[in-house]
Amino acid sequence: SKLQVKLNNIYQFVDASDVLSLKNKVNDCQKLIEGKTGKGSDFLGWVTLPAEITDDQLKSIEKVANELRSKSEFVVVVGIGGSYLGAKAVIEALGNSFSMLDNGGTKVLFAGNSICEDYHAELLKLLDKHTYSIVVISKSGTTTEPAIAFRLLKQHLEGKVGKTEAASRIVAITDQSKGALRKLADTEGYRTFVIPDDVGGRYSVLTPVGLLPIAIAGFDIRQLVEGARQAMTDTSVGVPFEQNPACQYAAARNVLYAKGKKVEIMVNYTPKLHYITEWWKQLYGESEGKENKGIFPAGVDFTTDLHSMGQYIQEGERFIFETVVSVEKPSHTLNIPNDPENLDQLNFLTGKRLSEVNHMAELGTIVAHNDGGVPCIQISIPELSAFWIGYLLYFFERACAISGYLLDVNPFDQPGVEAYKKNMFALLGKPGFEDEGKALRKRLGI
Numbered sequence: 001s002k003l004q005v006k007l008n009n010i011y012q013f014v015d016a017s018d019v020l021s022l023k024n025k026v027n028d029c030q031k032l033i034e035g036k037t038g039k040g041s042d043f044l045g046w047v048t049l050p051a052e053i054t055d056d057q058l059k060s061i062e063k064v065a066n067e068l069r070s071k072s073e074f075v076v077v078v079g080i081g082g083s084y085l086g087a088k089a090v091i092e093a094l095g096n097s098f099s100m101l102d103n104g105g106t107k108v109l110f111a112g113n114s115i116c117e118d119y120h121a122e123l124l125k126l127l128d129k130h131t132y133s134i135v136v137i138s139k140s141g142t143t144t145e146p147a148i149a150f151r152l153l154k155q156h157l158e159g160k161v162g163k164t165e166a167a168s169r170i171v172a173i174t175d176q177s178k179g180a181l182r183k184l185a186d187t188e189g190y191r192t193f194v195i196p197d198d199v200g201g202r203y204s205v206l207t208p209v210g211l212l213p214i215a216i217a218g219f220d221i222r223q224l225v226e227g228a229r230q231a232m233t234d235t236s237v238g239v240p241f242e243q244n245p246a247c248q249y250a251a252a253r254n255v256l257y258a259k260g261k262k263v264e265i266m267v268n269y270t271p272k273l274h275y276i277t278e279w280w281k282q283l284y285g286e287s288e289g290k291e292n293k294g295i296f297p298a299g300v301d302f303t304t305d306l307h308s309m310g311q312y313i314q315e316g317e318r319f320i321f322e323t324v325v326s327v328e329k330p331s332h333t334l335n336i337p338n339d340p341e342n343l344d345q346l347n348f349l350t351g352k353r354l355s356e357v358n359h360m361a362e363l364g365t366i367v368a369h370n371d372g373g374v375p376c377i378q379i380s381i382p383e384l385s386a387f388w389i390g391y392l393l394y395f396f397e398r399a400c401a402i403s404g405y406l407l408d409v410n411p412f413d414q415p416g417v418e419a420y421k422k423n424m425f426a427l428l429g430k431p432g433f434e435d436e437g438k439a440l441r442k443r444l445g446i
């Protein structure tokens, strides 16, 4: 069993030889990645991260996770972007769809991934009635959204259990020495985990940023890392282009992009993968969307969205391609029952598993979308397990770096995310931003 990348359903739109023609370029990108000689090479720590995580590091993450679990009904994970999406994606992919409604076990909640007043007010209200701990994550230590949420939560927890107990229930994950969060953690005596300098936010899921919340949620981080290790081997520079899933995927999407397919829609057939798509959107959008270049990453959940976005994909503007991520084996078995009345006329499905119906929906949709002019890359993993999710995450990271280099951008920076922050601060009257604030208010007529 392995992760497979199938390209048959793009070959009505591009030639296999087009994909193959990128072989040398892709190999050059692979050398830039492993030799650390390409753009943004200070941020390539994620490449060998899975092999470098030690047993001691995993043990210390598990120890803190178990301790927080033992004394908390909820653990609130505060973070945004790369300090949020990896953990959220893995927890949703591996968890029971209804775990929030059962009574047992510590639940992981998220905060600081928006500035929504209602969300945070409702969260504090919930936490009034429950025991909880906080994991606050920020690499820079200065990001506004998590900083606001953490202010609220810190004061709430201190008010509830006192300053000393609160300090023992707060864990900070941040830079080794820089940033406001590091200073705060050192001053207050919080336990901390370090985000390595050479691992950027969106590539940080296999650092404590992802591993601690995932362990708190009760999942096997050792299997997750093991899967990533296997992916690291299978996508390394020594694995030939034809057998290397990351090279195949990176090449195929870039050939499609060159043919005018500027939007890539990630498709899943299980809602459990919804946040994997969100994680992937951040990874690819932030890595490639710069210098007026880059595929726009979008996402849909099928068959749900076949009843909404399906129409556009079938017959709208033809600038899209799909990347379908499928899971070969479900974790449960559920057969469709016979109904003697057969009023819905579905007795021809009697005894079939839901997964078989889902699979036929998938195959039928790929052909329909192909007929409608939409190329389709297919990626499959054997099952939704910690191992295969770890594998999938590393595979996407590797393919993203290759893709970014094929596009000749720096896949590891994000200069564009600063623009909104400057304007927001100016509008809010941050000292030093007075002139910008005045000009903006005039422009906005406020």
Ligand code: PA5
Residues within 6 Å of the ligand: 080, 081, 082, 083, 137, 138, 139, 140, 141, 142, 143, 146, 200, 201, 202, 203, 286, 414
């Ligand atoms: O990928 C990135 O670098 C960003 O999305 C960051 O993860 C996000 O902005 C949060 O940054 P920080 O961890 O510094 O608070």
